[in-house]
Amino acid sequence: MPIPTLYIYITIFLLPAILLISCITILLTRSYSIKEAKLIGYAFSSYAVALISEFVRHMVPMNQSWWLTEFIVAPFILLGASFTLHTMYIVIAKYTPIPFRFAPIIFYVPVVFMLAMIPIIGLNSDNFYSHTVWYYRDVPFYTTLFFIGFGSISLSTLPILYVGYRRCLNRNIFRLIRFLFIGQLIVFATYITCIVTFTLIPYPPMWPLYLGIFTTLMLFWGILRFNLTSSLANRYQTMMKLTPYAIVLLDEKQRVFDFNDAAMIWADFKVGMPAKDSFILKENILRFQSFMDRLVKENSLRGQLLTIQHAETGRTTYLSCNASVVYLNDGPFYYLVWYDQTSEIERQRQIREMAYVDSITTLSNRTYFNSYILTKNTPGTLILCDLNRFKQVNDTYGHQIGDELLQLFASFFKEYITPPHLSARLGGDEFAIYLHNCTSIDTIESLIYTLRVQCQTKPLTLKDGNEIFISASFGYAISKEPITNLETVLHTADLNMYKEKKHLKNA
Incomplete structure (x- = not known):
């Protein structure tokens, strides 16, 4: 050819x-x-x-x-x-x-x-x-x-x-x-x-x-x-820009490599700076670093909750984070995605409060009180208390004044009973206290005395200037073994409370 x-x-x-x-x-x-x-x-x-x-x-x-x-x-x-x-x-x-x-x-x-x-x-x-x-x-x-x-x-x-x-x-x-x-x-x-x-x-x-x-x-x-x-690069940039989720890409030294606009709502990110330094507040930096340490250890995290406090308003935000380690050119890159879950967390908190918190006094209710004691499974003391002549107050002044009286009484509990101890309103004018791992009679009597003094010195003041003082009866039961049969301990405390109430009536 x-x-x-x-x-x-x-x-x-x-x-x-x-x-x-x-x-x-x-x-x-x-x-x-x-x-x-x-x-x-x-x-x-x-x-x-x-x-x-x-x-x-x-x-x-x-x-x-x-x-x-x-x-x-x-x-x-x-x-x-x-x-x-x-x-x-x-x-x-x-x-x-x-x-x-x-x-x-x-x-x-x-x-x-x-x-x-x-x-x-x-x-x-x-x-x-x-x-x-x-x-x-x-x-x-x-x-x-x-x-x-x-x-x-x-x-x-x-x-x-x-x-x-x-x-x-x-x-x-x-x-x-x-x-x-x-x-x-x-x-x-x-x-x-x-x-x-x-x-x-x-x-x-x-x-x-x-x-x-x-x-x-x-x-x-x-x-x-x-x-x-x-191009793939354009599609990646479009995705980064349009997604409502915050996306941050970190290099092997955990410096900011890329991020989208949604990420700027939570931190002041800048390319090349250490990611943790973008969060300003020390508490936020420590939480983020803890999150990254766990990511390095586990390589992938799903649905992790990261709590961020706003530097100016102090508002707490809960971020649901997904993260993974991607290896490119023999080096790790950290891909982080998160979104604001504060509304959902607040909604769940409200649901829990409705289920476990008394709506009038904001103390724990009977359901949470019982489950808390059984979960602890330790020795302790149960104190029951009942307001005296509460029905008479309700009939005389009305339920609104009655509720205010309950709230005043509950405020004494909030002031003097702190975790791991617990106070609750069981219903009506009946309250309860659980002293975790406490069986000392002196401690118990001292607490009851303090609450009596509060009742005697801090009345409820009405709009017309009149004052209503609270009077309460107390009874307690000590369990030196882990409380497993709650009904028995409550029954003992209830009997002791009514003995005191009967004594006060006779007096």
């Missing part, structure tokens, strides 16, 4: 194939998961296979290469054109309210029809001839079928593009469709011209292949030019 002829084959077949492979590489480095990009990649691949097959067909003897045209070149050219038409349809249908909806499967009918006709036509090496440097088919029926198949696909793009051009609502898409419509008119006009002049000018065999490549390249350039297929 003469060297100039080889150069022609490389220029006409291999160089375009390399160009198409380069375009596929560009797609792979961008958002290849988008369907439009996948279809364009398939179209480029089909055309590249057809070009390389044509190169091989012209490099080997004609009687050994006829099957490439029959089984590879022609079907793959039509397949590439169908992929391109399918891509145009998806772009237009996605962004334009088109009046007709049809299954894209019909775009591949010419390919299927061409393959179905191969056994009927039955090409062989005698059906080809050489002219100048090209190998041509000498089967008019096969050639006609191929041209009709390619022409129908090319022609089908025009009404789809026209409808998209007339109905498009998106500015960027409108410009793309206008660009493609004008380009496809030129392609179709060129196609008709080449058919008319084919007998006069020695075009390369399978010349529609280059019109198909040109159409796909126009679509590829248009999608990139009008930014319809965003």
